[in-house]
Amino acid sequence: MPSPIFEADFTRRDAAIDRRSGPTAPVVGSYPMPDRLTRADVERIAALAHLDLTPEEIDLFTPQLGDILEYAKRLQGVDVSGADDTWHPGGPDCPRRPDTVRPSLDREATLSNAPDGVTAGAPETGGFFRVPRVLG
Amino acid sequence: MKPAAAGSAGAETATSIRDAVRTGRRSAVDVCGHYLDRIAEGNGRWNALTAVFRDEALTRAAEIDRRRNEWRDRPLLGVPITIKDVICTRGQPTTAASRILAGFRPPYEATVATRLREAGAIVVGKTNCDEFAMGSSTEHSAYGPSRNPWDRERTPGGSSGGAAASVAAALAPVAIGSDTGGSIRQPAAFCGIVGLKPTYGRVSRYGLLAFASSLDQIGPLTQTVRDAALVLGVLAGRDPRDATSVEAPVDDYTAALTGEATGLRVGVPRALLESGDAGIDDEVLAAFRQALDAMQAAGATLVDIDLPHAEYAVPVYYLVAPAEASSNLARYDGVRYGARCGVADDEANGGSPISTMYDRTRDAGFGPEVKRRIMLGTYALSAGYYDAYYRRAQRVRSLIRRDYDIAFDEAGGSGVDAVAMPTTPSPAFRLGEHLQEPLAMYLGDVFTVSANLTGLPAISVPAGFTGEGLPVGLQLVGRAFDEATLLRLGDACESTVAGSRRRPDRAGE
Numbered sequence: 104m105p106s107p108i109f110e111a112d113f114t115r116r117d118a119a120i121d122r123r124s125g126p127t128a129p130v131v132g133s134y135p136m137p138d139r140l141t142r143a144d145v146e147r148i149a150a151l152a153h154l155d156l157t158p159e160e161i162d163l164f165t166p167q168l169g170d171i172l173e174y175a176k177r178l179q180g181v182d183v184s185g186a187d188d189t190w191h192p193g194g195p196d197c198p199r200r201p202d203t204v205r206p207s208l209d210r211e212a213t214l215s216n217a218p219d220g221v222t223a224g225a226p227e228t229g230g231f232f233r234v235p236r237v238l239g
Numbered sequence: 240m241k242p243a244a245a246g247s248a249g250a251e252t253a254t255s256i257r258d259a260v261r262t263g264r265r266s267a268v269d270v271c272g273h274y275l276d277r278i279a280e281g282n283g284r285w286n287a288l289t290a291v292f293r294d295e296a297l298t299r300a301a302e303i304d305r306r307r308n309e310w311r312d313r314p315l316l317g318v319p320i321t322i323k324d325v326i327c328t329r330g331q332p333t334t335a336a337s338r339i340l341a342g343f344r345p346p347y348e349a350t351v352a353t354r355l356r357e358a359g360a361i362v363v364g365k366t367n368c369d370e371f372a373m374g375s376s377t378e379h380s381a382y383g384p385s386r387n388p389w390d391r392e393r394t395p396g397g398s399s400g401g402a403a404a405s406v407a408a409a410l411a412p413v414a415i416g417s418d419t420g421g422s423i424r425q426p427a428a429f430c431g432i433v434g435l436k437p438t439y440g441r442v443s444r445y446g447l448l449a450f451a452s453s454l455d456q457i458g459p460l461t462q463t464v465r466d467a468a469l470v471l472g473v474l475a476g477r478d479p480r481d482a483t484s485v486e487a488p489v490d491d492y493t494a495a496l497t498g499e500a501t502g503l504r505v506g507v508p509r510a511l512l513e514s515g516d517a518g519i520d521d522e523v524l525a526a527f528r529q530a531l532d533a534m535q536a537a538g539a540t541l542v543d544i545d546l547p548h549a550e551y552a553v554p555v556y557y558l559v560a561p562a563e564a565s566s567n568l569a570r571y572d573g574v575r576y577g578a579r580c581g582v583a584d585d586e587a588n589g590g591s592p593i594s595t596m597y598d599r600t601r602d603a604g605f606g607p608e609v610k611r612r613i614m615l616g617t618y619a620l621s622a623g624y625y626d627a628y629y630r631r632a633q634r635v636r637s638l639i640r641r642d643y644d645i646a647f648d649e650a651g652g653s654g655v656d657a658v659a660m661p662t663t664p665s666p667a668f669r670l671g672e673h674l675q676e677p678l679a680m681y682l683g684d685v686f687t688v689s690a691n692l693t694g695l696p697a698i699s700v701p702a703g704f705t706g707e708g709l710p711v712g713l714q715l716v717g718r719a720f721d722e723a724t725l726l727r728l729g730d731a732c733e734s735t736v737a738g739s740r741r742r743p744d745r746a747g748e
Contacts, residue, residue, distance in 0.1 A: 137624055145614065152565060152617040153572070154610055155598035163607070168615055170678050175554040175628060181635050188633040189640060191453035192439045192694025193483055200479065212346035218579035232574050235582045235592035 136179060140169040250742050253318045253412045253466040257359075260317030263307060267317035271300035271361055274319040278364065278410045285395075286385045287404040289324050290332045291364040299361050313359030314473055320355060320413040321405045324365040325372050326457065327446040328352050331362075335448050336380035337370045339604025340577040349446020350478045351415060351457050358473040366414060367401030370606045371568065372422055372450045374398050375680050376673070379608040384670055387429060388743040389709055393667040396426030402460050403430040407743055413470055414460040419450050420556055421662075421687025423458050424699035428662035428712020431701050431741070433729070434460045435467045438720050439694030440485040442471075443478030451563035452483075454556075454691040464700060464730040468492035471722060487720045495723035500731040501538030503724065505715075506646050506655035507531065508546040517550075517685050520665045526711040527661045530702040530736055534659070537731035544646045544653045548638040549689055555639065556688035557681050558619045558632040565616030568609065573600035580604075611677060640693040647718050656724050660686050662699040662712030686714055696722045700729040702736055 145165045149156045156164070210230060214220035219233040259265040275293050282288050296319065303310065303317050310316055322328060325335045327345035329352075334340040352362065369379040377385040377400030385400040387393040388408040395404040399416030403426030406414050416423040418436040427434025435458045442457045449455060459470035475489045511517060512524070531541055573579035573596055580599035582592050590598075605613070619628040645652040663683060673680040690697035695716050702713035713732060717725035 137627055140618075144618070148614050148618050148621065151621060152613050153569075153594070153597045153601050154605070154613065155595075155602040156610070157602070160602075160607070160610070164611060164614060167611060167677050168618070171557060171615060171681070172618070172628070174678055175558055175632075178551060178554050178558075178631050178635055179627075181548070181551060181631075181638065183631065183634040183638065186634040186637045186641075188630065189636040189692070190633065191483070192640070192692070193485070198482060200482075208346050213575075216343055216346070216576040218573060218577070234574055235596045237591055237593045239591035239594075 136176065137172075140165060140172055250409050250462065251412060252463050253315060253461065254463070254469055256318050256412060257314065257316050257469075260303070260307070261311050267300040267303040267361065268297060270317055271296050271319050271363065274363060274411055281408055281410055284386065284391070285388060285404045285408050285410070286383055287366055287395075287401040287408065287410055288321060288364040289334070289336065289367050289382050289401065292331060292362060296361050296363045303359060303361070310359055313357075314469060315355065315413075316359035318360045318413060319363045319411050320360045320415060321364050321366045321402060321411045322352060322362055323368050323372075323399050323402050323414070323416045325368060325417055325448045325450075326352060326415065327448070328362060328365070332365065333448070334381070335371045336368050336382055337604065337606070337609070338381045338578060339571045339600070342578075343576050345446070347446065350443040350480060351474050352446065354473055355415070360413070360473075363411060366399070366405055366416075368422075369398035369400070370609050371448065371564070372398040372417055372419055373564065373608050373612050375421070375425060375683055376668070376670070377401060378670060378674055379606055381606065387667050389431065390667065393669055393709070394429065396429035396667060398422040398426075399434075399460065400426045403427055403432060403434070406430070406432050406460050406462060409742070412462065413466060415457065415470075416460050417447055417450075417455060417457050418691065419454045419456075420560060420691050421684050423460060424662050424687050424697060424712065424714060425684070427460050427699045428714075429667035429710065431704075431710030431743070432460055432462055433464050433467050433701070433733075434458070434699045435471060435722070435726075436690060436697050437471060437475065437722055438696040440483055441487070441696070441720060441722065442474045443476075443481040443484045445478055445480035449567040451560040452567065453563060454560055456691070464698070464726055464733050465493060465496055467698065467729075468496060468726045471726075485720075490723040492723055492726050495727045496730040497727060498731060498734050499538050500534055500728050503539045503657070503728055504542050504653075504655045505531075505534055505539045505728070506542050506544035506653055506658040508549060508658065508660060509543050511546055511549045512660060514550065518664050518682065519661060520705075522705040523661050523663070523665060523711050526703040526705070527713060530713040530732060531659065533732055533735035534728065537735050539728065539731070542653050542655050544655060544658065546639075546642045546646065546658070546689075548635060548642050551635050552639055552689045552692060553681055553685055555632045555635050555692060556684065557615070558628050559636065559692070561612040561616030562619045562629050563616065565613045565620065568605075568613055571601065571604065572597045573604070578604050608677070636692050639689055643689075643693055643695060643716070656717070656721075657728055658716045660714050660716075661702075662686060662714040666705050666707075666709035666711055690716050695719055696725055698725050698729045700732050700736075702732070704741070
């Protein structure tokens with residue numbers, strides 16, 4: 104049996120969902136429809152995606168991505184009530200494998216592809232990827 | 240009877256090469272040398288291959304000749320193949336046609352490559368493609384675009400454009416591609432050959448550079464449906480290294496090819512084809528109608544079906560695929576492989592030096608289409624937009640799958656064995672035609688993306704030509720893990736559609 108505390112939590116969450124999708128909320132479907140993509144949006148996404156875009160790229164991508172997202176808004180008109188999410192087309196079963204130790208890729212061969220891989224030497228002086236300073 | 244293969248030795252099928260090598264009528268070295276010479280002569284014209292492994296291929300061919308008796312039962316004995324540059328071959332360049340993977344030589348081999356080699360195939364080279372398989376024209380390649388063997392000014396399609404061009408120009412009898420939204424079928428249609436995307440889970444993706452993991456599949460591009468069946472038999476099966484590959488029994492696909500389609504029911508989504516949304520070219524529609532007639536002549540029954548959500552497949556796909564890509568491509572950060580933009584230790588772009596290195600490396604290493612998709616996917620997954628875009632797309636995706644389930648359902652639905660539609664709304668477009676308009680390029684994927692969203696198998700087979708002599712493809716979508724029926728139907732069409740074995744004119748070579 105769930106404790107009364109958990110029941111109370113679920114009740115509060117349901118109430119929040121109801122408010123969000125209620126008839127007075129400014130929504131299309133069950134959530135607010137985003138506005139047309141702006142240059143500031145593109146700059147924000149580029150930072151999240153670790154892309155140091157040039158100003159020219161931001162100029163190019165803002166209308167292009169905006170057009171694609173405007174086109175995608177036609178999905179808002181689809182009745183999805185009763186539709187589950189399809190995360191992948193495979194069956195519901197997730198096959199398991201025995202958790203046994205197996206050989207992995209050869210360390211030297213793997214490091215040989217790195218732009219700054221240190222292959223030679225003892226464990227203290229080699230066998231790792233070298234990167235720029237991590238702390239700002 | 241099928242029309243015989245065109246006269247040139249270059250148009251030989253994998254099946255005929257295998258038979259000739261098996262019986263000793265031709266040596267594997269002779270066959271391999273012939274195709275390597277064709278590549279050396281023709282690749283400059285088509286830009287189909289990004290790497291050629293001449294010495295390794297000839298060494299392997301000589302080994303096959305020495306061990307011919309011992310290996311005689313291998314299904315692809317002595318057959319030269321090309322492999323798309325997004326599939327890892329151990330120690331050989333694998334770059335996904337991206338600057339960010341310049342110089343990468345994988346320390347491991349894709350399962351499909353291992354299976355092909357064990358089956359007696361000889362890997363002669365890697366093929367050009369859109370960067371990380373993102374595109375429909377091969378124009379988004381760090382190596383420059385591939386060319387269509389039917390018209391050099393046109394795209395061979397994409398993303399497996401180099402693969403399709405390599406088969407159409409007879410630089411290899413078989414190419415292995417990958418298909419995330421049509422990347423095997425669309426280039427096959429544009430180049431007048433056969434392209435098969437197997438069911439999700441049918442073929443191992445171990446060693447495929449991941450683009451969208453719930454959509455990616457590997458499959459063959461071939462000159463004939465029989466060759467596609469032969470190669471699928473080699474590729475298919477469970478692989479412990481890919482948890483999404485399944486145990487489902489592997490049929491004898493070549494045995495399924497009876498040359499006729501008696502008793503098969505083929506669904507035709509007329510409303511989808513007639514809606515202005517799909518924007519189908521008149522000549523493509525005319526060729527499609529002739530292909531339907533050919534299927535009827537081969538014994539199939541045509542059934543009108545409804546796929547009411549198919550018109551949403553493109554917007555669903557262009558949210559789901561970029562979302563998965565933005566996650567999969569996070570690994571390309573200049574640390575473990577590929578290129579890196581150097582950063583001085585006291586230099587930081589508002590963040591730490593390592594963060595500055597990531598951002599610069601990724602901006603310099605990725606091309607514009609990959610960046611667009613990473614951005615689109617990052618946006619669709621970001622706080623505040625996840626429900627409106629990504630989550631809603633996943634739900635509409637379920638409705639698209641439900642439409643197909645009803646079409647295939649024998650009890651309450653239409654009970655069809657396959658759904659037929661054109662592979663593409665237009666024949667091969669001109670290079671540069673859609674390059675500045677990403678959305679226009681995406682709309683051309685209207686008929687192919689559903690098979691990836693649903694996981695269903697689909698094949699493109701030649702269905703005649705336009706007045707200008709450009710090939711048109713017929714697409715058939717089948718039940719999950721029923722590639723055998725799809726191949727049987729495709730083979731029956733191939734036997735009855737006029738000109739399905741016509742090859743590009745090589746007079747100008």
